Amino acid sequence: MAEDTDKELVRRVQKGDQAAFDLLFVRYQSKIVNLISRYVSDQEETLDVAQEAFIKAYRALPRFRGESQFYTWLYRIAINTAKNHLVARSRRPPGVDVDVDEIEYRDDATALRDSETPEAALARDQVQATIHQALNDLPEDLKSALTLREFDGLSYEQIADIMECPVGTVRSRIFRAREFVDQRMQRMADPGADEH
Amino acid sequence: MSEQLRESLSAVMDGEADAFELRRVLDESRSDSKLRELWHRQHLVRDILRGDEIVHQLDLRARLLAEMEELSSQEGDEPIPEAQPKLDTTTKSPWLGRLAGIAVAATVALLVIVSSDYLIGGDEGAGFVGPGIAQSNPSGAPSAVLAPVMYDVATAADRQRTDALIIHHLQQNALNRPGGFSFVRWVGFDRKSAQNGRAPQAGLRSEGGVQAPTPSQSKDNKR
Structure with missing residues (x-):
């Protein structure tokens, strides 16, 4: 379960493993930035608040007892940090809190995209195009496994039921699909680089 | 980095790895910056597929890592030296x-x-x-x-x-x-x-333009 991954990462951070916090950060940075952007519209301010929220979480993690799920706890820190930021800037925070359970299913990157520079927008479009092209170029079985996982959020077991294959096959297909996409991305970033 | 380890990482991302694999991937990630970068790229792909990619361009990770390094150096209660591999702060x-x-x-x-x-x-x-x-x-x-x-x-x-x-x-x-x-x-x-x-x-920043706490911020903190 994904919670087990979080639990183990949290346990390691609590024992002093900074690399584990880096992995947790990468896992949740998009969600946290998007969440904060609902309170703070300026991109630079959003990043400052997100940075502050992660640092608060890093400092508070030794006291995290695991009574709630890590991401719920982290989202609460982010929301409170954003609200405090608005109060400190004498702006009123929104009256209604964002529902933590809905965060996974909402896309709030629009406000951030509005403040992108043309160069950043171009780079984003290029990366997006590469990934979507790679997805289209995947063999059908790999593509189905990856999209069922990433778009639909299904477990390996559920995907195995749908694709009528063993769970191990699903795992292998998803892995190979990711490798394929990753190789395309690396080739885009450095056209001269060797593949794995 | 072996193919087996990369496959385990993929399963860990999905929360589908067993306890042994999870520990192995996380153990390796402490010292293997390439493994951490692969984790980062795979999450970038995931975020793009889910429409959440924007933050990856914004250098937040570099800022955070730099600040964490600073905090670790500054705070005496930061732990276990051998558990602190040098993270990439590119x-x-x-x-x-x-x-x-x-x-x-x-x-x-x-x-x-x-x-x-x-x-x-x-x-x-x-x-x-x-x-x-x-x-x-x-x-x-x-x-x-x-x-x-x-x-x-x-x-x-x-x-x-x-x-x-x-x-x-x-x-x-x-x-x-x-x-x-x-x-x-x-x-x-x-x-x-x-x-x-x-x-x-509040509001620590790692970049050159570090902000001194202003009187108004101090006031806010006292509230």
């Missing part, structure tokens, strides 16, 4: 570029400072170095921690001690430099404020 921050330059100079100065036992007499220096070093010094003898050591034969404890002394030097440099309000100085201020019972200042 960043565009001009502050880090300056830090690298200062650190070289500080290392040279450090040899002089260490050999003259300059820091032993100062409360601030001993207080700063003490907590983190005492835990990591295998001999347990406080005076022994200041003995000069060749860097290439240094133990993890020696390296941590060196890092701590460099930070101390930077802190002193920042405190004595007119007009400058560096990150290091601010963190020092923050720690002193906390010790005096005041709430720590």
Whole structure:
């Protein structure tokens, strides 16, 4: 379960493993930035608040007892940090809190995209195009496994039921699909680089 | 990085790895920066597929890693030296570029400072170095921690001690430099404020343009 991954990462951070916090950060940075952007519209301010929220979480993690799920706890820190930021800037925070359970299913990157520079927008479009092209170029079985996982959020077991294959096959297909996409991305970033 | 390890990482991302695989991937990630970068790229792909990619362009990770490095160096309660592999802090921050330059100079100065036992007499220096070093010094003898050591034969404890002394030097440099309000100085201020019972200042930043807490922010913190 994904919670087990979080639990183990949290346990390691609590024992002093900074690399584990880096992995947790990468896992949740998009969600946290998007969440904060609902309170703070300026991109630079959003990043400052997100940075502050992660640092608060890093400092508070030794006291995290695991009574709630890590991401719920982290989202609460982010929301409170954003609200405090608005109060400190004498702006009123929104009256209604964002529902933590809905965060996974909402896309709030629009406000951030509005403040992108043309160069950043171009780079984003290029990366997006590469990934979507790679997805289209995947063999059908790999593509189905990856999209069922990433778009639909299904477990390996559920995907195995749908694709009528063993769970191990699903795992292998998803892995190979990711490798394929990753190789395309690396080739885009450095056209001269060797593949794995 | 073996294919098996990469496949395990993929399963860990999905929360589908068994306990053994999970531990193995996380153990490896402590020392294998390529594995961490793969984790990062795979999450970028995931976020793009889910429409959440924007944050990956914004350099937040580099900023956070730089700040975490600073916090680890500053706080005595930061843990277990061998559990602290050097994380990649590849960043565009001009502050880090300056830090690298200062650190070289500080290392040279450090040899002089260490050999003259300059820091032993100062409360601030001993207080700063003490907590983190005492835990990591295998001999347990406080005076022994200041003995000069060749860097290439240094133990993890020696390296941590060196890092701590460099930070101390930077802190002193920042405190004595007119007009400058560096990150290091601010963190020092923050720690002193906390010790005096005041709430720590919010809004730490790792980049060159570090903001001093303004009177209005201080007021806000007191509310």
